[in-house]
Amino acid sequence: MRGLFVTGTDTGVGKTVLSAALAAAISESGLPVAAYKPAVTGLDDGAEEGVLDGGVQQVWPPDHELLATATGMAPEQVAPLRYGPAVSPLLASQLAGAPLGSRRLLDDAATATATATATADGGEADGTLIVEGVGGLLSPLAEDFTVCDLAVALALPLLIAARPGLGTINHSLLTLQAARAAGLDVRAIVLTPWPEEPSRLESSNAEAITRFGFVEVDTLPCVAGPELAELARVGAQLPWRRWLGAGVARDPLS
Numbered sequence: 001m002r003g004l005f006v007t008g009t010d011t012g013v014g015k016t017v018l019s020a021a022l023a024a025a026i027s028e029s030g031l032p033v034a035a036y037k038p039a040v041t042g043l044d045d046g047a048e049e050g051v052l053d054g055g056v057q058q059v060w061p062p063d064h065e066l067l068a069t070a071t072g073m074a075p076e077q078v079a080p081l082r083y084g085p086a087v088s089p090l091l092a093s094q095l096a097g098a099p100l101g102s103r104r105l106l107d108d109a110a111t112a113t114a115t116a117t118a119t120a121d122g123g124e125a126d127g128t129l130i131v132e133g134v135g136g137l138l139s140p141l142a143e144d145f146t147v148c149d150l151a152v153a154l155a156l157p158l159l160i161a162a163r164p165g166l167g168t169i170n171h172s173l174l175t176l177q178a179a180r181a182a183g184l185d186v187r188a189i190v191l192t193p194w195p196e197e198p199s200r201l202e203s204s205n206a207e208a209i210t211r212f213g214f215v216e217v218d219t220l221p222c223v224a225g226p227e228l229a230e231l232a233r234v235g236a237q238l239p240w241r242r243w244l245g246a247g248v249a250r251d252p253l254s
């Protein structure tokens with residue numbers, strides 16, 4: 001099974017928008033695609049507001065709902081673990097009185113890979129799995145398990161979502177270094193949302209990350225809203241076919 005694991009330099013950097021645009025574009029091309037978000041937190045906070053170019057307010061649904069729109073899955077299937085407080089999954093699970101362990105996350109990941117490869121009639125499909133991490137690469141998912149550990153267990157190639165502006169060089173290179181130290185295959189750093197007319201700083205950031213990180217840097221233009229057609233339109237501009245090339249997931253339980 002093919003797939004990509006989307007992490008980011010931080011929370012709120014565009015992982016969900018990137019994952020949903022990717023999934024929508026893959027789906028529109030006619031390939032079966034599934035999405036998996038190990039846990040969503042912050043559901044007590046309601047919809048997330050963003051500001052588009054020109055100052056227009058845009059309300060984004062919670063991660064698992066946007067990923068459900070992109071894939072046609074049920075939101076609860078995308079994210080089996082859902083919490084109200086806007087804290088890490090580890091703390092959220094502790095606050096809920098049922099602290100997460102790696103076993104539960106590995107079981108859920110195995111279910112997600114099975115979903116991605118299952119056809120409606122119970123056969124095996126040539127499916128693709130898009131996994132959105134939580135927070136950044138070293139964010140804790142469970143008492144003994146980080147986002148990085150999950151990406152290693154799934155053995156999926158990594159995309160790193162990052163901001164285009166000031167501060168992104170350091171955050172991108174730190175995440176890249178941590179990913180490579182864990183043996184992960186980083187396909188690209190994706191700067192998002194990439195403006196139609198990038199500033200000198202933004203263009204220079206993309207060049208610096210490429211040069212200092214010896215890594216591919218791509219950009220995701222602005223997605224105007226959470227509709228499937230718009231996600232697919234912008235996602236189609238990403239080189240997802242090449243990224244998926246050699247990305248074959250391992251059974252996380254093996």
Ligand SMILES: Nc1ncnc2c1ncn2[C@@H]1O[C@H](COP(=O)(O)OP(=O)(O)O)[C@@H](O)[C@H]1O
Pocket residue numbers: 008010011012013014015016017018048049050051060161192193194220221222223224
């Ligand atoms: N390509 C993009 N188009 C439109 N908005 C974007 C884009 N990338 C990031 N954003 C903005 O950044 C906010 C955070 O993005 P999100 O994908 O939810 O981040 P994360 O999943 O990393 O927490 C979004 O609500 C949106 O306002």
Ligand SMILES: [Mg+2]
Pocket residue numbers: 015016017063132
């Ligand atoms: Mg997200």
